[in-house]
Amino acid sequence: MPIRAAVTLAATAIGVVLLFSFRTPAAAPIATLTPSSISSSTSTPSPTATPSGAPPSGGASPAPTATATATPTPAASGLKSGSFTGQTYTNPYGNVQVQVVISGGKITSVKTIQYPNGHQQSVFINSQALPLLEQEVLKAQSAQINIVGGATFTSQGYAQSVQSALDAARA
Amino acid sequence: MGTMVTVDVRDPHPMPPDVEAAVETAIAWFHQVDATFSTYRDGSEISRLGRGELLERESSPEVREVLGLCAEVERRSGGCFDIHCGGRLDPSGLVKGWSVQRAAERLRAAGARSFFIGAGGDIVTRGEAAPGQRWRVGIRHPELADRVAAVLETGDLAVATSGAYERGEHILDPRTGRAPEELLSMTVVGPSLTYADAFATAAFVMGEQGLPWVAGIDGYEGLGITRDRRTVWTSGMAALLVRDIAPAM
Numbered sequence: 001m002p003i004r005a006a007v008t009l010a011a012t013a014i015g016v017v018l019l020f021s022f023r024t025p026a027a028a029p030i031a032t033l034t035p036s037s038i039s040s041s042t043s044t045p046s047p048t049a050t051p052s053g054a055p056p057s058g059g060a061s062p063a064p065t066a067t068a069t070a071t072p073t074p075a076a077s078g079l080k081s082g083s084f085t086g087q088t089y090t091n092p093y094g095n096v097q098v099q100v101v102i103s104g105g106k107i108t109s110v111k112t113i114q115y116p117n118g119h120q121q122s123v124f125i126n127s128q129a130l131p132l133l134e135q136e137v138l139k140a141q142s143a144q145i146n147i148v149g150g151a152t153f154t155s156q157g158y159a160q161s162v163q164s165a166l167d168a169a170r171a
Numbered sequence: 172m173g174t175m176v177t178v179d180v181r182d183p184h185p186m187p188p189d190v191e192a193a194v195e196t197a198i199a200w201f202h203q204v205d206a207t208f209s210t211y212r213d214g215s216e217i218s219r220l221g222r223g224e225l226l227e228r229e230s231s232p233e234v235r236e237v238l239g240l241c242a243e244v245e246r247r248s249g250g251c252f253d254i255h256c257g258g259r260l261d262p263s264g265l266v267k268g269w270s271v272q273r274a275a276e277r278l279r280a281a282g283a284r285s286f287f288i289g290a291g292g293d294i295v296t297r298g299e300a301a302p303g304q305r306w307r308v309g310i311r312h313p314e315l316a317d318r319v320a321a322v323l324e325t326g327d328l329a330v331a332t333s334g335a336y337e338r339g340e341h342i343l344d345p346r347t348g349r350a351p352e353e354l355l356s357m358t359v360v361g362p363s364l365t366y367a368d369a370f371a372t373a374a375f376v377m378g379e380q381g382l383p384w385v386a387g388i389d390g391y392e393g394l395g396i397t398r399d400r401r402t403v404w405t406s407g408m409a410a411l412l413v414r415d416i417a418p419a420m
Contacts, residue, residue: 147306149289149309149332149358
Protein backbone atom coordinates (compact mmCIF):
# COMPACT_ATOMS: atom_id res chain seq x y z
CA MET A 1 0.00 0.00 0.00
CA PRO A 2 1.52 3.28 -1.03
CA ILE A 3 2.34 5.71 1.66
CA ARG A 4 0.45 8.89 1.27
CA ALA A 5 2.69 11.80 1.65
CA ALA A 6 1.32 14.39 3.94
CA VAL A 7 1.20 17.42 1.78
CA THR A 8 0.77 20.49 3.85
CA LEU A 9 -0.89 23.26 2.03
CA ALA A 10 -0.39 26.36 4.00
CA ALA A 11 -2.91 28.97 3.19
CA THR A 12 -2.51 32.54 4.11
CA ALA A 13 -5.56 34.65 4.20
CA ILE A 14 -4.54 38.19 4.72
CA GLY A 15 -6.86 41.06 5.06
CA VAL A 16 -5.43 44.48 5.44
CA VAL A 17 -7.48 47.43 6.41
CA LEU A 18 -6.42 50.97 6.97
CA LEU A 19 -8.27 52.94 9.54
CA PHE A 20 -7.84 56.62 9.49
CA SER A 21 -8.14 58.56 12.62
CA PHE A 22 -6.60 61.80 11.55
CA ARG A 23 -8.61 64.72 10.37
CA THR A 24 -8.43 65.40 6.71
CA PRO A 25 -9.98 68.33 4.87
CA ALA A 26 -12.26 66.00 2.96
CA ALA A 27 -14.93 63.85 4.51
CA ALA A 28 -12.19 61.37 5.37
CA PRO A 29 -13.67 58.09 4.34
CA ILE A 30 -11.93 55.03 5.62
CA ALA A 31 -9.47 54.00 3.01
CA THR A 32 -10.49 50.60 1.93
CA LEU A 33 -7.64 48.28 1.27
CA THR A 34 -10.24 45.61 1.35
CA PRO A 35 -11.51 43.00 0.91
CA SER A 36 -8.97 40.50 1.97
CA SER A 37 -7.34 38.13 -0.37
CA ILE A 38 -6.93 34.45 -0.02
CA SER A 39 -3.68 33.29 -1.48
CA SER A 40 -2.27 29.87 -1.17
CA SER A 41 0.81 28.02 -2.19
CA THR A 42 2.18 24.54 -1.76
CA SER A 43 5.05 25.42 0.48
CA THR A 44 5.12 25.73 4.23
CA PRO A 45 5.09 28.24 5.61
CA SER A 46 4.06 30.67 2.98
CA PRO A 47 3.23 33.93 4.60
CA THR A 48 2.80 35.98 1.50
CA ALA A 49 2.34 39.56 2.40
CA THR A 50 -0.46 40.32 0.06
CA PRO A 51 -2.61 43.20 1.05
CA SER A 52 -5.16 43.31 -1.64
CA GLY A 53 -8.31 45.00 -2.54
CA ALA A 54 -10.21 47.93 -3.72
CA PRO A 55 -8.76 50.89 -5.53
CA PRO A 56 -7.16 53.35 -3.19
CA SER A 57 -9.23 56.18 -1.92
CA GLY A 58 -8.81 58.88 0.66
CA GLY A 59 -5.53 60.67 0.33
CA ALA A 60 -4.63 59.43 -3.10
CA SER A 61 -3.13 62.08 -5.25
CA PRO A 62 -3.49 62.12 -8.97
CA ALA A 63 -0.46 60.05 -9.57
CA PRO A 64 1.27 58.19 -12.32
CA THR A 65 0.08 54.65 -12.62
CA ALA A 66 2.11 51.88 -11.11
CA THR A 67 4.87 50.70 -13.36
CA ALA A 68 6.25 47.25 -13.66
CA THR A 69 9.49 45.75 -14.85
CA ALA A 70 8.50 42.14 -14.78
CA THR A 71 9.22 38.78 -16.19
CA PRO A 72 5.93 37.00 -16.84
CA THR A 73 6.41 34.11 -14.46
CA PRO A 74 3.45 34.11 -12.12
CA ALA A 75 4.14 32.05 -9.05
CA ALA A 76 1.62 30.26 -6.88
CA SER A 77 0.92 33.50 -5.09
CA GLY A 78 -0.11 35.07 -8.38
CA LEU A 79 2.73 37.55 -8.09
CA LYS A 80 5.09 37.83 -11.00
CA SER A 81 8.78 38.13 -10.39
CA GLY A 82 10.26 41.52 -11.01
CA SER A 83 10.47 45.02 -9.73
CA PHE A 84 7.25 46.94 -9.32
CA THR A 85 6.96 50.59 -8.56
CA GLY A 86 3.88 51.64 -6.69
CA GLN A 87 1.91 54.79 -7.30
CA THR A 88 2.70 57.94 -5.45
CA TYR A 89 0.29 58.63 -2.62
CA THR A 90 -0.10 61.66 -0.47
CA ASN A 91 -0.65 61.43 3.23
CA PRO A 92 -0.83 64.34 5.64
CA TYR A 93 2.96 64.40 5.77
CA GLY A 94 3.73 64.38 2.09
CA ASN A 95 4.24 61.97 -0.79
CA VAL A 96 5.09 58.31 -0.47
CA GLN A 97 6.17 55.95 -3.21
CA VAL A 98 7.65 52.48 -2.90
CA GLN A 99 9.30 49.92 -5.11
CA VAL A 100 8.57 46.26 -4.42
CA VAL A 101 10.81 43.45 -5.66
CA ILE A 102 9.13 40.06 -6.03
CA SER A 103 10.94 36.81 -6.55
CA GLY A 104 9.43 33.36 -6.52
CA GLY A 105 6.02 34.72 -5.62
CA LYS A 106 7.25 36.51 -2.53
CA ILE A 107 8.14 40.05 -1.68
CA THR A 108 11.88 40.15 -1.29
CA SER A 109 12.31 43.85 -0.69
CA VAL A 110 10.37 47.03 -0.31
CA LYS A 111 12.24 50.22 -1.04
CA THR A 112 10.93 53.65 -0.31
CA ILE A 113 11.81 55.81 -3.27
CA GLN A 114 9.84 58.87 -2.24
CA TYR A 115 8.86 59.96 1.21
CA PRO A 116 7.64 63.09 2.90
CA ASN A 117 10.21 65.54 4.14
CA GLY A 118 8.11 68.65 4.27
CA HIS A 119 8.62 70.00 7.75
CA GLN A 120 10.57 69.07 10.79
CA GLN A 121 8.02 66.86 12.39
CA SER A 122 7.45 64.95 9.20
CA VAL A 123 11.09 64.20 8.82
CA PHE A 124 11.26 62.83 12.30
CA ILE A 125 8.11 60.82 11.99
CA ASN A 126 8.93 59.36 8.68
CA SER A 127 12.56 58.64 9.22
CA GLN A 128 11.21 56.32 11.85
CA ALA A 129 7.98 55.18 10.37
CA LEU A 130 9.07 54.22 6.91
CA PRO A 131 11.91 51.88 7.80
CA LEU A 132 9.62 50.30 10.36
CA LEU A 133 6.99 49.66 7.79
CA GLU A 134 9.45 48.29 5.33
CA GLN A 135 10.56 45.97 8.03
CA GLU A 136 7.02 44.96 8.78
CA VAL A 137 6.42 43.90 5.21
CA LEU A 138 9.66 41.97 5.10
CA LYS A 139 9.43 40.48 8.55
CA ALA A 140 6.13 38.93 7.63
CA GLN A 141 8.12 36.58 5.45
CA SER A 142 10.90 35.99 7.89
CA ALA A 143 11.13 32.64 9.60
CA GLN A 144 12.78 34.35 12.54
CA ILE A 145 10.06 36.78 13.39
CA ASN A 146 6.50 36.44 12.22
CA ILE A 147 5.11 39.71 13.44
CA VAL A 148 6.56 42.95 14.68
CA GLY A 149 4.58 44.79 17.29
CA GLY A 150 5.07 47.84 19.34
CA ALA A 151 4.47 50.92 17.27
CA THR A 152 1.23 52.38 16.14
CA PHE A 153 2.18 54.64 13.34
CA THR A 154 1.31 53.52 9.90
CA SER A 155 1.61 55.49 6.76
CA GLN A 156 -1.50 55.44 4.68
CA GLY A 157 0.42 56.32 1.59
CA TYR A 158 2.95 53.61 2.20
CA ALA A 159 0.42 50.81 2.36
CA GLN A 160 -1.39 52.16 -0.66
CA SER A 161 1.77 52.36 -2.69
CA VAL A 162 2.71 48.81 -1.72
CA GLN A 163 -0.79 47.77 -2.72
CA SER A 164 -0.58 49.33 -6.14
CA ALA A 165 2.81 47.71 -6.72
CA LEU A 166 1.34 44.33 -5.82
CA ASP A 167 -1.60 44.95 -8.11
CA ALA A 168 0.88 45.63 -10.89
CA ALA A 169 2.66 42.39 -10.04
CA ARG A 170 -0.59 40.49 -10.47
CA ALA A 171 -1.67 42.17 -13.66
CA MET B 172 -2.98 58.84 12.66
CA GLY B 173 -3.78 55.75 10.71
CA THR B 174 -3.80 52.25 11.97
CA MET B 175 -3.25 49.25 9.78
CA VAL B 176 -5.00 46.05 10.73
CA THR B 177 -3.76 42.72 9.45
CA VAL B 178 -5.60 39.41 9.66
CA ASP B 179 -3.40 36.46 8.72
CA VAL B 180 -4.76 32.91 8.86
CA ARG B 181 -2.23 30.09 8.63
CA ASP B 182 -4.47 27.05 8.85
CA PRO B 183 -3.72 24.09 6.59
CA HIS B 184 -6.01 23.39 3.68
CA PRO B 185 -8.80 22.89 3.27
CA MET B 186 -9.68 26.13 4.94
CA PRO B 187 -13.30 26.03 6.06
CA PRO B 188 -15.44 28.40 4.00
CA ASP B 189 -16.58 29.90 7.28
CA VAL B 190 -13.04 31.05 7.95
CA GLU B 191 -12.75 32.86 4.65
CA ALA B 192 -16.05 34.57 5.36
CA ALA B 193 -14.88 35.36 8.90
CA VAL B 194 -11.81 37.18 7.57
CA GLU B 195 -14.11 39.39 5.50
CA THR B 196 -16.35 39.90 8.50
CA ALA B 197 -13.37 40.89 10.64
CA ILE B 198 -12.31 43.56 8.15
CA ALA B 199 -15.85 44.95 8.10
CA TRP B 200 -15.87 44.88 11.89
CA PHE B 201 -12.78 47.08 12.13
CA HIS B 202 -14.35 49.65 9.84
CA GLN B 203 -17.44 49.60 12.02
CA VAL B 204 -15.36 50.06 15.17
CA ASP B 205 -13.57 53.01 13.62
CA ALA B 206 -16.87 54.63 12.65
CA THR B 207 -18.29 54.15 16.14
CA PHE B 208 -15.30 54.91 18.35
CA SER B 209 -13.09 57.35 16.46
CA THR B 210 -12.48 60.51 18.42
CA TYR B 211 -11.49 62.13 15.14
CA ARG B 212 -14.90 61.72 13.56
CA ASP B 213 -17.39 64.31 14.67
CA GLY B 214 -20.30 61.99 13.99
CA SER B 215 -19.01 58.94 15.86
CA GLU B 216 -20.90 57.79 18.92
CA ILE B 217 -17.88 58.54 21.07
CA SER B 218 -17.65 62.11 19.77
CA ARG B 219 -21.37 62.62 20.33
CA LEU B 220 -21.12 61.18 23.83
CA GLY B 221 -18.16 63.43 24.53
CA ARG B 222 -20.15 66.49 23.47
CA GLY B 223 -23.11 65.39 25.56
CA GLU B 224 -25.37 64.92 22.54
CA LEU B 225 -25.81 61.27 23.42
CA LEU B 226 -26.31 59.69 26.82
CA GLU B 227 -24.49 56.53 27.78
CA ARG B 228 -27.76 54.63 28.16
CA GLU B 229 -28.75 55.68 24.64
CA SER B 230 -25.54 54.41 23.11
CA SER B 231 -24.95 51.08 21.40
CA PRO B 232 -24.24 47.91 23.40
CA GLU B 233 -20.66 47.98 22.09
CA VAL B 234 -20.06 51.50 23.39
CA ARG B 235 -21.57 50.66 26.76
CA GLU B 236 -19.44 47.54 27.00
CA VAL B 237 -16.26 49.48 26.20
CA LEU B 238 -17.10 52.25 28.69
CA GLY B 239 -17.72 49.60 31.34
CA LEU B 240 -14.38 47.94 30.63
CA CYS B 241 -12.61 51.32 30.73
CA ALA B 242 -14.16 52.09 34.11
CA GLU B 243 -12.98 48.71 35.37
CA VAL B 244 -9.39 49.31 34.26
CA GLU B 245 -9.47 52.85 35.67
CA ARG B 246 -10.46 51.40 39.03
CA ARG B 247 -7.91 48.59 38.93
CA SER B 248 -5.09 50.96 37.91
CA GLY B 249 -5.75 53.53 40.59
CA GLY B 250 -6.59 56.13 37.97
CA CYS B 251 -3.53 55.59 35.78
CA PHE B 252 -5.91 54.68 33.00
CA ASP B 253 -8.49 57.39 32.50
CA ILE B 254 -10.60 57.91 29.39
CA HIS B 255 -11.56 61.41 30.50
CA CYS B 256 -7.96 62.55 30.71
CA GLY B 257 -7.51 66.00 29.22
CA GLY B 258 -11.19 66.88 29.49
CA ARG B 259 -12.43 64.81 26.59
CA LEU B 260 -13.81 61.31 26.20
CA ASP B 261 -11.21 59.05 24.64
CA PRO B 262 -11.39 55.28 25.11
CA SER B 263 -8.69 54.67 22.45
CA GLY B 264 -6.43 53.03 25.03
CA LEU B 265 -8.75 50.06 25.17
CA VAL B 266 -10.81 50.08 21.98
CA LYS B 267 -8.10 48.84 19.66
CA GLY B 268 -7.26 45.85 21.84
CA TRP B 269 -10.91 45.13 22.48
CA SER B 270 -11.79 45.17 18.78
CA VAL B 271 -8.91 42.84 17.89
CA GLN B 272 -9.81 40.51 20.75
CA ARG B 273 -13.41 40.37 19.55
CA ALA B 274 -12.31 39.67 15.98
CA ALA B 275 -9.97 36.91 17.17
CA GLU B 276 -12.73 35.25 19.16
CA ARG B 277 -15.04 35.29 16.17
CA LEU B 278 -12.36 33.96 13.85
CA ARG B 279 -11.69 31.08 16.19
CA ALA B 280 -15.41 30.40 16.56
CA ALA B 281 -15.58 30.19 12.77
CA GLY B 282 -13.03 27.39 12.87
CA ALA B 283 -9.66 29.12 12.40
CA ARG B 284 -6.97 27.57 14.57
CA SER B 285 -3.75 29.36 13.67
CA PHE B 286 -3.75 33.04 12.92
CA PHE B 287 -2.69 36.43 14.07
CA ILE B 288 -4.49 39.73 14.05
CA GLY B 289 -2.39 42.83 14.41
CA ALA B 290 -3.61 46.38 14.76
CA GLY B 291 -1.07 49.14 14.91
CA GLY B 292 1.46 47.11 16.85
CA ASP B 293 -0.96 45.29 19.16
CA ILE B 294 -1.28 41.61 18.39
CA VAL B 295 -3.29 38.50 19.12
CA THR B 296 -1.70 35.19 18.12
CA ARG B 297 -3.52 31.88 18.01
CA GLY B 298 -2.18 28.41 17.36
CA GLU B 299 1.06 28.23 15.42
CA ALA B 300 2.87 30.26 12.79
CA ALA B 301 3.52 27.00 10.91
CA PRO B 302 3.17 23.34 11.89
CA GLY B 303 5.42 22.80 14.89
CA GLN B 304 6.52 26.42 14.97
CA ARG B 305 5.46 28.91 17.58
CA TRP B 306 4.73 32.51 16.71
CA ARG B 307 7.68 34.84 17.07
CA VAL B 308 6.63 38.36 17.90
CA GLY B 309 9.25 41.08 17.73
CA ILE B 310 8.84 44.06 20.02
CA ARG B 311 10.01 47.10 18.15
CA HIS B 312 12.73 49.12 19.76
CA PRO B 313 11.23 52.46 20.68
CA GLU B 314 14.22 54.41 19.39
CA LEU B 315 15.98 52.25 16.86
CA ALA B 316 13.54 52.00 14.04
CA ASP B 317 14.99 48.97 12.35
CA ARG B 318 15.55 46.88 15.44
CA VAL B 319 13.53 44.86 17.83
CA ALA B 320 14.21 45.17 21.54
CA ALA B 321 12.88 41.73 22.38
CA VAL B 322 11.43 38.69 20.71
CA LEU B 323 8.61 36.69 22.30
CA GLU B 324 7.56 33.17 21.39
CA THR B 325 3.83 32.82 21.72
CA GLY B 326 0.96 30.47 21.13
CA ASP B 327 -2.45 31.75 22.20
CA LEU B 328 -1.53 35.16 23.52
CA ALA B 329 -2.19 38.87 23.33
CA VAL B 330 0.72 41.33 23.07
CA ALA B 331 0.14 45.07 23.52
CA THR B 332 2.65 47.90 23.70
CA SER B 333 2.27 51.47 24.82
CA GLY B 334 5.00 53.97 24.42
CA ALA B 335 6.21 57.47 24.01
CA TYR B 336 6.74 56.73 20.35
CA GLU B 337 3.10 56.47 19.51
CA ARG B 338 2.64 59.44 17.29
CA GLY B 339 -0.59 61.27 17.75
CA GLU B 340 -1.45 59.27 20.82
CA HIS B 341 0.53 61.05 23.45
CA ILE B 342 -0.17 59.17 26.62
CA LEU B 343 -0.54 61.50 29.55
CA ASP B 344 -0.45 60.67 33.21
CA PRO B 345 -4.03 61.43 34.24
CA ARG B 346 -2.79 62.27 37.73
CA THR B 347 -0.42 65.02 36.60
CA GLY B 348 -1.50 65.83 33.04
CA ARG B 349 2.08 65.36 31.94
CA ALA B 350 3.75 62.77 29.75
CA PRO B 351 5.21 59.93 31.81
CA GLU B 352 8.98 60.01 31.79
CA GLU B 353 10.33 56.79 33.20
CA LEU B 354 9.76 54.43 30.31
CA LEU B 355 10.18 54.46 26.56
CA SER B 356 7.72 51.64 26.17
CA MET B 357 5.74 49.07 28.09
CA THR B 358 4.61 45.78 26.62
CA VAL B 359 1.95 43.72 28.35
CA VAL B 360 1.05 40.15 27.41
CA GLY B 361 -1.84 38.03 28.60
CA PRO B 362 -4.92 36.11 27.61
CA SER B 363 -6.98 39.09 26.40
CA LEU B 364 -5.86 41.97 24.23
CA THR B 365 -8.72 44.05 25.61
CA TYR B 366 -7.02 44.15 28.97
CA ALA B 367 -3.43 43.88 27.74
CA ASP B 368 -3.92 47.06 25.70
CA ALA B 369 -5.37 49.05 28.59
CA PHE B 370 -2.95 47.57 31.14
CA ALA B 371 -0.02 48.54 28.89
CA THR B 372 -1.26 52.14 28.85
CA ALA B 373 -1.73 52.20 32.62
CA ALA B 374 1.61 50.49 33.32
CA PHE B 375 3.40 52.87 30.96
CA VAL B 376 2.02 55.74 33.02
CA MET B 377 3.17 54.06 36.25
CA GLY B 378 6.73 53.68 34.95
CA GLU B 379 8.87 50.92 36.37
CA GLN B 380 6.31 50.52 39.13
CA GLY B 381 4.00 49.30 36.42
CA LEU B 382 5.85 46.00 36.27
CA PRO B 383 4.99 44.78 39.78
CA TRP B 384 1.46 46.07 39.20
CA VAL B 385 1.09 43.97 36.04
CA ALA B 386 2.76 40.98 37.71
CA GLY B 387 0.06 41.12 40.36
CA ILE B 388 -2.67 40.59 37.79
CA ASP B 389 -3.37 36.94 37.16
CA GLY B 390 -2.23 35.82 33.71
CA TYR B 391 -0.55 39.09 32.69
CA GLU B 392 3.16 39.90 32.37
CA GLY B 393 5.08 43.01 31.44
CA LEU B 394 8.26 44.13 29.71
CA GLY B 395 9.45 47.69 29.89
CA ILE B 396 12.19 49.64 28.19
CA THR B 397 13.49 52.40 30.40
CA ARG B 398 14.76 55.86 29.53
CA ASP B 399 18.24 54.71 30.49
CA ARG B 400 17.99 51.91 27.90
CA ARG B 401 17.41 48.97 30.17
CA THR B 402 14.97 46.21 29.35
CA VAL B 403 13.11 45.08 32.45
CA TRP B 404 10.47 42.40 32.71
CA THR B 405 8.31 40.49 35.13
CA SER B 406 9.39 36.99 36.10
CA GLY B 407 6.64 35.30 34.14
CA MET B 408 7.71 37.11 30.97
CA ALA B 409 11.07 35.33 31.03
CA ALA B 410 9.52 32.08 29.77
CA LEU B 411 8.36 33.83 26.59
CA LEU B 412 11.57 35.68 25.78
CA VAL B 413 13.71 34.23 23.02
CA ARG B 414 17.21 34.34 24.43
CA ASP B 415 19.28 33.48 21.39
CA ILE B 416 18.47 36.79 19.78
CA ALA B 417 20.51 39.56 21.31
CA PRO B 418 18.31 42.48 22.22
CA ALA B 419 19.25 45.43 20.06
CA MET B 420 20.13 48.01 22.64
